[in-house]
Amino acid sequence: MHKLTHFRLCPHSRSIRILLTELGIGFSFTEERPWEYRQELLAMNPAGELPVLQLQGGTxxxxxxxxxxYLAEDQPVAARDRYPLPIFPGSRTDRAEARRLVDWFHGKLNREVTREILEERVYRAYRQSADGAPDAAILRAIRANVRYHMSYIAYLADQRSWLAGDEMSFADIAAAAHLSCLDYLGEVPWDDYEPARIWYMRMKSRPAFRPLLADRISGVAAPRHYADLDF
Amino acid sequence: MHKLTHFRLCPHSRSIRILLTELGIGFSFTEERPWEYRQELLAMNPAGELPVLQLQGGTxxxxxxxxxxYLAEDQPVAARDRYPLPIFPGSRTDRAEARRLVDWFHGKLNREVTREILEERVYRAYRQSADGAPDAAILRAIRANVRYHMSYIAYLADQRSWLAGDEMSFADIAAAAHLSCLDYLGEVPWDDYEPARIWYMRMKSRPAFRPLLADRISGVAAPRHYADLDF
Incomplete structure (x- = not known):
């Protein structure tokens, strides 16, 4: 069986957990705390980053x-209808649009929001460093960034059926993976971004999303609405 | 003709300039200063990031x-020998390895080195902000990171014909694009990383690299060896 090395609140890990489940690909789990840079993780991925997927057979x-x-390469354009979820559906231009948005969420949103807030509110507390308390000025800046990204997601959700176009794609999964981490930390101002909330409800209702909604990490309680499908 | 919007010292822009030239795809240029977030750039790419490629026809x-x-999709696996440069050559696993390294250079190296040093030494000076001088503590931290990344590139170059394996790939182009920006700023300690230097000499000697070696930006002089093919 394939083995996924992940961390419960890592948005990149979450996007691959959702994707594998959507595709009906079975896998087992190992958890790593990415801030520990353990030798076992570095031996698999010298970057020390998550997720890592060890395929049955060793790759x-x-x-x-x-x-x-890698998974998308297994979906030749001509045969995409056969797959439970086309990762990058549509025309070549549609796929470029989905990839632009994956880059937005896994790159820009991560850099400006998710990575920073995980560092301030989760990793730092686990490390129990001397300066354990989150930095209020940094949190304020990140929360302003959250609003900018929520506006953009709401705009996309309002204009299109799915974030990248007519069909669900890995762009929706990447965005939902980040929002689910932020939502666990109570950092998403849902009320002001109705189209984003409705789109996220649809993502949250998918069976592939359910395992993430059951995740809990010690020391940080999820808000009551985190696992509600109608929130 | 296709139009590339770029900035001369942006590593992501440079990687696409090299790639297009290697593939024999003609294009014209427009330059943007990414730190200005001009409306014209935001209208094309709401992320405000570079590069942006406008295809003839409007996409x-x-x-x-x-x-x-997008360019790699035009290279079906069965017909890759027909292309001047396979962007992701080899088997499906080889391609995953090349993509891991593209992610390393365009993601990790960018975050830990290139982006930070451009901010400190180039963007900040152009913006003429009140705190115009580079922060010495930040520069020290970045220069330690440069050594870590140079070790990894030297290790790869020593073990393999090209960074990702037997054939040149977009991973080599991405790495060389970052090193060329750092080298312009005199920030690469070549002497301590001989295999990396020899690999970079090979990249630098390619005709597709030549236009980058002629680039100059006002206010920052390139070191004498920057354009030397044998340095």
Whole structure:
């Protein structure tokens, strides 16, 4: 069986968990705390980043980019209707649009929001470093960034059936993976971004999403609405 | 003709300039200063990031990920020998390895080195902000990161013909694009990483690299060896 090395609140890991489940690909789990840079993780992925997917047979795939494209290569354009979920559906231009948005969520949103807030509110507490308390000025800046990204997601959700176009794609999965981490931390101002909320409800209702809604990490309680499908 | 919007010292832009030239695809240029977030750039790419490739016909491709994969889709596995440069050559696993390294260079190396040093030494000076001088502590931290990344590139170059394996791939282009920016700023300690230096000499000698070696930006002089093929 394939083995996924992940961390419960890592958005990149979550996107691959959802993707594998959507595709009906079975896998087992190992958890790593990415801030510990353990030798076992570095031996598999010298970048020390998550997720890592060890395929049955031994091949090791590192990072959501390599993993998602590896899986997408198994979906030749002519035969995409046969797959439970086309990872990058539509025309070549449609696929470029989905990839632009994957880059937005896994790159820009991660850099400006998710990575920073995980560092401030989760990793730092686990490390129990001397300066354990989150930095209020940094949190304020991140929360302003959240609003910018929510506006953009709401705009896309309002204009299109799915974030990248007419069909669900890996762009929706990547966005939902990040929002689910932020939502676990109570950091998403849903009320002001109705189209984004409705789109996220649809993502959250998918069976592939359910395992994420059951995740809990010690020391950080999820808000009551985190696992509600109608929130 | 296709039109590339780029900035001369942007590593992502440079990787696409090299790639297009290697593939024999003609294009014209427009330059943007990414730190200005001009409306014209945001209208094409709401992320405000470079490069942006406007195809003849009007399709707009944003970011090195979407552009490189769009171009790679034009190279069906069965017919790759027909192309001047297979972007992701070899088996499916080989391609995952090349993508892991593209992610390393365009993601990790960018975050830990290139983006930070451009901010400190180039963008900040252009913006003429009140705190115009580079921060010495930040520069020290970045220069330690450069050594870590140079070790890894030297290790790969020592073990393999090209960074990702037996054939040149977009991973070599991405790595060389970052090193060329750092080298312009005199930030690469070549002497301590001989295999990396020899690999970079091979990249630098390619005709597709020549236009980058002629680039100059006002206010920052390139070191004498920057354009030397034998340095």
């Amino acid at each position: 090791v795939l590192c990072g959501s980019y390599a993993i998602s494209e | 707009v491709l944003c970011g090195s990920y979407a552009i490189s994969e």
